[in-house]
Amino acid sequence: MKREGIKDLNSVLTSQGYIADKAITMAVYLAQKLQRPLLVEGPPGVGKTEIAKVLAKAADTELIRLQCYEGLNAEQALYEWNYQKQLLALKMMESEKLSVDEKEGMIFNEEYLLKRPLLKAISMDKSPVLLIDEVDRADEEFESFLLELLSDWQISIPEMGVVKAKHIPQVIITSNRMRDLSEALRRRCFYLWIDYPSMDKELKIVRRKVPEIDEKLGTQICAFMKEIREMKLEKIPGIAETLDWAQALAALHIDHLDKEVVEDTLGIILKDWKDIRETGLSLSELFEKTGVIPKV
């Protein structure tokens, strides 16, 4: 049965500490099998970037990360020429009688090329995982650079010609939906939307990542997070915050939530003072909803 493949992938992800639901496993599996980039969207802190890290670890291969930002350009993402080295080479060639064309050919070749993440990713000996993080932060022009790479697995360098990929890397692209990505980019990728986890899933993640946590406390934390995400907050906490909180509380040897504990540690899950103030004010209500009875 070929369907074993998908089960294997799921257990590999789980063994690396990544709890994936059906949709995630399917998307990753098909992206691997059909050699397509995987575009992952979702709110911050739900484990978009984590997928790439886990995949690299599982395949025991290198993770090449390109963090996008406004103004990111080809030199920083694809390649740049090593100008100092080129100048020195030209000096050394001074005595040789070479034509301009010959010299140009010598200094514009791979030896003088500084490989930036994208070029590096396609010229490695073992297929790496390429993480293009927060692609929505880069300019729209940058997306066009990506298109050639993602559909034909090659990069054109005007001075040298086309560099073809030695091995096709596994590409994970993440986006926070700051702006809409172009249709052209979307069409080249498989698409995955990761939302805030269900309580069950979050509890599984917490138990997996913070095994020392008290069972009751784990449940309370996840129930509390679920309610907090329903509130109108400036910054909704993600799984990363849940884990931080769980770790902190476990380290403090706390076995259940009470008002005092929550008040003292709210800063771990909420990163905006307004959120902290408002949550602080509606703590009793939150406790009621989560079924936790605060000790007076």
Place this chain on the structure above:
Amino acid sequence: MIKRQTTLSGNIVAFCRNLRKYDFFIGPNEEKDSLVAIELLQAYQEPGMMELCLQTTLCKTAKQLKVFPKLYKRYWKELDKAVDSKLEEKEDKSNTTAQQGKQAPSIQVIKNWLYGNKSEDETEMAAYSDLAVTGRSSFPGFEDREMKEVFQLVQKLVKKIANRRSRRFSTTHKKAQIDLKKTIRKNILRNGELIEILHKAKKKEDLRVVLLCDVSKSMELYSRFLIQFMFAFQNLFPKIQAFVFSTSLYHISEELNHYSIDQSLQKVLDKVDTWSGGTKIGSAFQSFNDDYAHKYLTSKTLVIVLSDGWDTGEAELMGTEMKKIHRKAMKVIWLNPLAGSSDWKPEVVGMKAAIPYVDALLPFYNIDSLKSVVKDLKI
């Protein structure tokens, strides 16, 4: 209309064609992907797996992902029904026609008036409702001279917008940053002795503009001028998206793209059926954020709001929606006709809610004020 296909691949392809109607961008490539995926996983043995396979290979946006399960179920259900006969898809058209029917008379009033049927004793009266007042607006013919002046001023404004510098570089003759790559190429001849040095400077920024114009009753006095302004802007600056709103929002860029202003105006009035009605700025902005913001708001978008801020909707909603716009756009400029008078203070509740998210608030009511906007606006 769905015809029953006999093979699985036939059905998948037919399903893909069906999805295209719902704005899925599916080409042969996507169809191929889905078939390969199904084959790979032998998903035809298990309905759940099949759905997941198709979902993963065919959905490309969050929105598509959301509607996919429904479309999938509906398609196979229809297919079951389509054993022999051809089935006509009965979309819930009844709803929309009913709505149109309600508003039809009032649109007709404007249309009649527009197409020269200016009889004073109208057979239909504009209907009044809490939600929208549909009345007629008077636009006396636009004078060429006046229009020319607006054009000249907007031209200046456009120049200002178009001249913003970007982070990207291009070669220049001015003494700016050294372009090493080009310099080295140029000086290979001299064995790397850098004699001729090339420079690069930041390129012009590729800015976009979104225009949100209030055409409610309270703005009626200025409508004529606003239309001129929008028409000129649209014609001089191709990267603009123009919207008008009163109780709801209309995208009118296409309508403004005509040779003459009278023609454009006609098209706009044909489309907008709540001209000079009440104002619900908050909900209009909400529908902008829901439907258009993803497409048109980028960090290089200048948002220009033309409104007096009189709002009959919830001020809170207006605040949250303005905040969303402000966060996504490069800058939000509010041009307010009332801001011109010396004793004006932003005391309207809606305006108050919006002010924290406005980068510049300038008076704007006639050609003279446009002149000062052009002068004072910092982009």
